[in-house]
Amino acid sequence: MANLALDMITTSAILFVVASGLMIILGVMKLINFAHGAFLTLGGYAAYLTTEAGLSPWLAPLLAGAVGFGVGIVVERVIVRPLYHRPLDAILATWGLGIIIGQLITIGFGREVQFAASPMTGTLDLGGIEYSAYRLTLTAVALAIGGALTALLYLTRFGLNARAVIMNETLARGLGIDSARVRLLTFGLGAGLACGAGALITPLLSVDPNMGLPWLVNSFMLVLVSGVSIPSLALASLILGSAQVAVSSYISPIIGGLTIVVLAAVLLRLYPKGLGRGT
């Protein structure tokens, strides 16, 4: 029972980490980044290369984040910016970008599964329960990311500008905020978070060119259900993540894989604005 609860909490934490980059981009740019899955994959390979090069696995998420930020900046300038007024086309273009990244990785590394070294192994003793140390660490990382993003949004000038653009872009521009720059940095940040998350989850899984895909869809659902708010993303991750763990353990892992998608579609039908906006 305690194990199940820990599974629920750590799964939710992982979902939160994976979805945060998507949410930041959706919030500020009102854009669903379909390349999110590919960015996760990119992060996975960055982690693989880091450990292959003999560097500490702890460095992997940071390096992956930096790579993601750089790639994100370029992608925003070349692909996303021209489509700012065609949101559905932007979804398609980022999906196309995902294909490109996936194929480049396939050409570079082949289709086979690779493994990245884990920064830590073994279990921690939590008052009599042995539980995976890395999953517990990820939960702490999730809390740290949530805290850092909140601080960024609420305590910095960039955060204020970003929130102003989220609420009313026209007014923000009229008051001297260069919204194009805010969007550029936001996309970089979101891509960086996604790559970092990809690196963080690789020790739990293997690395392959399509590793991001299953996470992509679940991330969407979480972000759409939560709306643009860090606490409500955490809440949505906790509710839907726990439901997924419960269904997987008590009914069937295959149906468990559907839980988030189906629950989210129904929740959105009932509360079209998502949990963040209340009812």
Place this chain on the structure above:
Amino acid sequence: MSAAAADAATPALLSVEAVSAGYGGATVIDGVSLAISQGEILTVLGKNGMGKTTLMKTIMGFVKAQAGRITLAGEEVTRRPPHAMARAGVAYAPQEFTIFQDLTVEENLRVGVPDDRTFAERVDSLADVFPRMLERLKQRAGTLSGGEQKMLIMSRAVLAQPRLMLIDEISEGLQPTMIDRMAEVLRATRERNGTAVLLVEQHLSFALSVADRFAVLKLGQIVEQGPAGDPGAASVLVHHLKV
């Protein structure tokens, strides 16, 4: 040629020369020329749908000018993006979508002041004009009353310490005492910073009491201009605004 009048005295801070603009294929303002010198308050009057707001949006860069030229302190700024205009010292107080409802009053003010170091000082200066704003700094702006929201808009424009303020129908829906206060603030800002003001209004007595000059915009064109203090101005204007 009405812009010529400005050339005679000091060089204009803002000069709008034969500017046409509109949405899609439609032209809403058609060959408008006007000039404002430093420290001058010009009011543009006209009824709804005559192009007043479009004129402001065109100066600010929200609407692209189809023809003509706009300069700020001698520098061409036609078709410059809005954020660049704001950074060049133009504060815009629009009539619609005026505040960030979900930000606090303080955050609303901070967005308009890019300089974080002097922000506290500038906010303190509100004590003279809108003390009520200081009491509400931590409150969500959406919970302010209509009059308080107008105060916030005006405060934000003043705190930016601009060279030029573009103010769109600030008097609408305000009580007479509040309107007087707005007039005081405009005059004080002009005294303190030499700020020039373009004031778009429908409220005739308010506009004429604050402004140095007036212009009447009708169906996208300037049909009348003159000094606001002129005793005949009011009757001329009533004639124009009635039809």
Place this chain on the structure above:
Amino acid sequence: MARDTSEAAPGSSVTRRVRRTVLIGAAVAAVVVATAPFQLDIYTKNILIRAFFLAALAMTVDVLWGYTGILTFGQSAFFGIGAYACALVATHYGFGPFWFAGSFLLALLAAVAVAWLIGWLAFYHGASPLYASIVTLALPIVLVQLIFAGGRFTGSSSGISAFPTYYWAFETWFWIAGGYLIAVTALGYLLVSSDFGRLLVAIRENEERCAYLGIPVSRIKILLMMAAGAIGAGAGFGYAAFTNVVAPELGGFLLGTELLIFTALGGRGTLIGPVLGTIGIDVTASYLSGSLPFLWKLITGVAFVVVIVLLPQGLIPILGKGLRRLWPFPRAAARDAVVLRGFEPTTPHGETRSAPLRTADLLRHYGSLKVLDGIAIESRGSELLSIVGPNGAGKTTLMRCISDGGERSGGEVYVNGTEIGRGSPQSVVALGIGRSFQNTNLFETLTVGECLMLARWRIDGASLFSRRNEVALPTPALGILEATGLDKALGTETRNLSHGQKRGLELAMVLATEPSVLLLDEPTAGLTKAERTAIGSVLTSLARVHGLSILLIEHDLDFVRDISDRIVVLHQGALLMEGTVEEVIASDLVKAVYSGQAVETAS
């Protein structure tokens, strides 16, 4: 008053031209399909059969996405449903002509049922297009997981193979696949070229406005989804019966996105483009994926992004432009000259006892902000009621709450005695409301004539497979068109109209729906004096002669004074005062609220 156009009026010349094109096109395609198997090797035939079935599926994606604006990731699911219906019945139940036909029918029924469910989820009034896309994205994912969960029954991840089917010759399958593609494409082409096709474009361009013209947008989208699902399932069924192998990928999300790529590259909204695009890309892919498997996918990915960013119209239209120089065939969107015909409308509800419009304790708040607070108004027939008040008084919100049952937070709205409940705009329109909007964003690429036809949809319907060339309009609508010169500009696309003409068209469209209560939001904003006077006299005659009850929001107080019977003043969401023109203008309260504005314009 002949409203049945299918018999009375012979098909318009566009209809005839479109039908001729379809006939010639289908005949040419049929000849190609009939003779091709004798020229091609087995491998190419094999690939082409698959490509034909996929092209039929891509055609449905284009109707949904290219024409109607529904970005669907889930069309592959219907393909999968069709394929699995074939395989499952043949494997587990039986095989023979009856079983085969029965499983085909089952495939169609299952697809239609699933499409209905998806449509019901995704297309409620006010749903965002993004939500619809998300639901269509969830569909193939759920389907594939269910197939996985089906264990031995569905063959899980390895699928089902070697089930009994008809081992006809390759030529026969080639003809079946080709014939199916030609038939459904011809049907699709007729559909998008018809009045109904213009309606789909109108939904894409401005769904909200369609709803306010009384067009049941949600139901149309659901029906369209069901038809597209059935066609997709038919293709999937054929594919399974031909290859004798089904796998979960046939219904998967990746195939769904590939269909979008085919459609985008071929040229969305052209129908033929996606069909040719699918065949071209799929065949090339089959040849190249042997030698350059990853590179080929990379190239398609790059091409896809480039086309989306730089050439949103796709590649085929560019080829098409070149071809059209050689042989000018009509576009699906070709326009006919439309003829207007006026008729005298019946006076609405002249003798009914209940007020045309009554609100009781109407409430609207956004969070803690009260925008409308207990509004009770009642309008009468043959009366022009003006609603005035400063900006932010809640005037437009009031109109919105009256015309959309989902808008208000509390209170009741009665239209001709019926409470509107939580009804969508189209159900409120059906009760007799007609609403015009402040902004003049009409349907950009539709012509004036098409807009008017659209406005008559609720009453006259739209033909599925042909074009009309006559619109019957009530005389007041016709009057507006004549006053603004629009009757001479019926073939002009609305984006090329002047501001005054757009306003006129907006009003004429609302009148064409024959409302008994007319809600007008600043109908004269930005108009010239002459245009204002014209509209004023039309409104007066609508109230006096035709018995309409008109609610008018206006800023121009002179205009209000000239034409109103009664005035309601709103201030900060509350009803401040109600009375005759003289009473309101003389009121000190109102003067205070307008703080000078009213006084000056009245002085």
